[in-house]
Amino acid sequence: MARAAVPVLSSLGPVVLDRDGGEPLHRQLYHALRQAVLDGRLRPGERLPPSRALAADWGLSRNTVVTAYDTLLAEGYVTGRVGAGTYVATSLPDAAPGSLPARDEVRRGIGLSDRGRVLAEAPAIARDRAGRPFALGTPALDVFPFALWAQLLGRCWRQGGRTLATEPDPLGYAPLRAEIAAYLRAVRAVRCEPEQVVIVSGAQQGLALLAQLLLDPGDEAWVEEPGWPGNRAALLGAGARLVPVPVDGEGIDVAVGMARGAGARLALVTPSHQFPLGVTMSLARRLRLLDWAAARDAWIVEDDYDSEFRYAGPPLAALQGLDGAGRVIYVGSFSKVMFPALRLGYVVVPPDLVEPVRAARRHFDGGTSVVPQAALHRFLADGHFAxxxxxxxxxxxxxxxxxxxxxxxxxxxxxxxxxxxxxxxxxxxxxxxxxxxxxxxxxxxxxxxxxxxxxxxxxxxxxxxxxxxxxxxxxxxxxxxxxxxxxxxxxxxxxx
The missing domain is CATH 3.90.1150.10 (Aspartate Aminotransferase, domain 1)
Structure with missing residues (x-):
């Protein structure tokens, strides 16, 4: 991104203009000069450089500088007339120079909602982007076929650019949804049709969407203890009251969950490979959890975050495949199998949740970017993923x-x-x-x-x-x- 830092006045200091940004240059210059006046770096009565000289120093058109000066003049921050000298006003419209608090002080005064405060104060998820040994969740990026991925992206855009440029289906790109449904049926024994698959911008967005859609503030939700902080944050963002349920060698202890939160509306579990303990939920626990959800009309969200990498025997059947009451929602992601920046995941919802999820996506973000979905569809359909x-x-x-x-x-x-x-x-x-x-x-x-x-x-x-x-x-x-x-x-x- 091209940037230029040039001192306008010794009292102003360096100012950075983002020439590739979305905001016009005259607005960026106006904001920089206005803030300098309010901060007191440009003092009352101080003369601004002539518009022609400032334009030459900055490599801007003179019209850009004149427009910024005219805006300052109209709002009362400067006086004079362009061409005859422009000076900082001695009496400001908003406040005296130096009387405004610093930008970070202003932000600290912003009022957050109760849920906003909970999210802001939630424990941060440790991310190590430096590639240091033992960092979690980072795949072997050195062996991913990025050249092939680039070819697929280019081919999809060339062949379907006009179609892909239209407003996306909130549930996702239909060919990709069909390919994912076929894969999940064959490999994970998930019972689903393409219409039940929802493409999301990563599993975390899927969890947040479900929490907003299924929980009211104050509703109880089971979470595994110990467990992934991101899952808990998604529920806290919906105002849920978390019920920590211990995990032992058989997975989440359903009996303890029923004792601590029998009236919970949702349980968020990782049955195929629990994080962080790595245990697999036993069949007895799976059946008991399903019985609880059916009896209480509660939801089970199955986070299947990395079960593709199983080293003993064939892949396990998903909990969702055992569900006869339509109470399990299955969540998966391609980030750990392919690369983290892909930010593509999926949610498999029961048929009666499809339209509510469609409406929620339409209101929240309209859907996930289509071009990478089209490339991922080809990556799966052509056998590259397998x-x-x-x-x-x-x-x-x-x-x-x-x-x-x-x-x-x-x-x-x-x-x-x-x-x-x-x-x-x-x-x-x-x-x-x-x-x-x-x-x-x-x-x-x-x-x-x-x-x-x-x-x-x-x-x-x-x-x-x-x-x-x-x-x-x-x-x-x-x-x-x-x-x-x-x-x-x-x-x-x-x-x-």
């Missing part, structure tokens, strides 16, 4: 084995790894006298991203214990081994 997924499964299985071997060697007798049967991370269990949050802080100082298990608890007295989450998908085995040994030296080395 091929890429097979390659990633094999690659990640090797990396998973490598990091587990490194942990056994470097942490022998001190800590153990729990890998589960799927996913892109392992859980390193630590002894009680090695607090995970303290170790995570020390690891960050040597360039390692190791989220602490305790950070995913809503309640301080959770049952999951003490540990670190180690993502392995984005790094080669040798790099993972070095990082594991560096981490081990931080805690094991202190005792030797």
């Amino acid at each position: 091929s890429h997924l097979r390659a990633m499964r094999s690659l990640y299985a090797a990396k998973r084995s490598a990091i587990l071997a490194s942990i056994r060697d470097a942490f022998a007798g001190f800590a153990t790894a729990e890998a589960g049967e799927a996913g892109m991370h392992v859980l390193l269990r630590l002894p009680p006298d090695c607090p995970d949050h303290a170790l995570a802080g020390r690891a960050a100082r040597i360039g390692l991203t190791t989220p602490a298990l305790s950070g995913y608890h809503r309640d301080a007295d959770g049952i999951a214990g003490n540990g670190l989450l180690l993502g392995f998908a984005a790094h080669e085995p040798a790099a993972l081994d070095r990082a594991v040994r560096d981490l081990a030296r931080l805690c094991v080395g202190d005792r030797n």
Whole structure:
């Protein structure tokens, strides 16, 4: 993006104009000069540069500068006449110079709604964009076929540009919805037709949309304990009252959920690969959860965020496929299989929710951008997705084995790894006298991203214990081994 920073006056300091931005240059110049007057950087009676000289210094047309000066003159910030000298007014229309608070002080005074405050104060989701070892949720971008993806984008635009440029269906691009429905039926045993598939801008948007549509402020919603902060934030944004339900080796404990929140309107679960513990929900728990939802007329939202990467046996059938009462809504994403910036996910809703969801999308954002949907349709239909997924499964299985071997060697007798049967991370269990949050802080100082298990608890007295989450998908085995040994030296080395 082309920008220019040129001092207009010594008292004004450098001003930046965004020449590629959406706001006209004369408005940008007007705002910059007006703010300088209000801040007191341009003082009452001070002369502004002649419009011709300022235009030459900035590489602007003289009309741009004249228009900005005329606006300031009309609003009373400057006096004089263009061509005969322009001066800062001695009496301002809004306030005296320096009397306005700074921009950040103004923003702190903005009143948020109750839900807005809850969202603003929700724990931040840690994002590591520097590619440091153990960052969570980052796929192996070095092996994604980006050249092929670029070709598909270009081909879709050339062949269907006029059609793709029209207003999108709020539910998504119809050919992509049909392809996703066929894939989910074949691979995940999801019971759905293309009409039930809704394309969203990432799974997080899908969860937020469902929460807004299905929950009233104050409604109870079950969340897994521990669990992903983003899921909780989506429910909090709808004003829900969260009911933390512990997770054990069989998944979410439905009996505890019924005792703590029998009247809940919704349960948000990750049955195929629970985050962060990595366990799979047992069949007994699945059936009991479905019975609860049917009896209470409640909703179950199944977040199937990375079950494609399963290393023991065939992919598990989705919870949605067992649902005979139409109470399960299935949510998935392509971000972890392909690349995070794609921001394309999908929601499979029961038939009677299709039209309410369509209306909600129409009012919220009108739908998701169509061009990447068309390219994704070709990526799936032409077999590229299946091929890429097979390659990633094999690659990640090797990396998973490598990091587990490194942990056994470097942490022998001190800590153990729990890998589960799927996913892109392992859980390193630590002894009680090695607090995970303290170790995570020390690891960050040597360039390692190791989220602490305790950070995913809503309640301080959770049952999951003490540990670190180690993502392995984005790094080669040798790099993972070095990082594991560096981490081990931080805690094991202190005792030797």
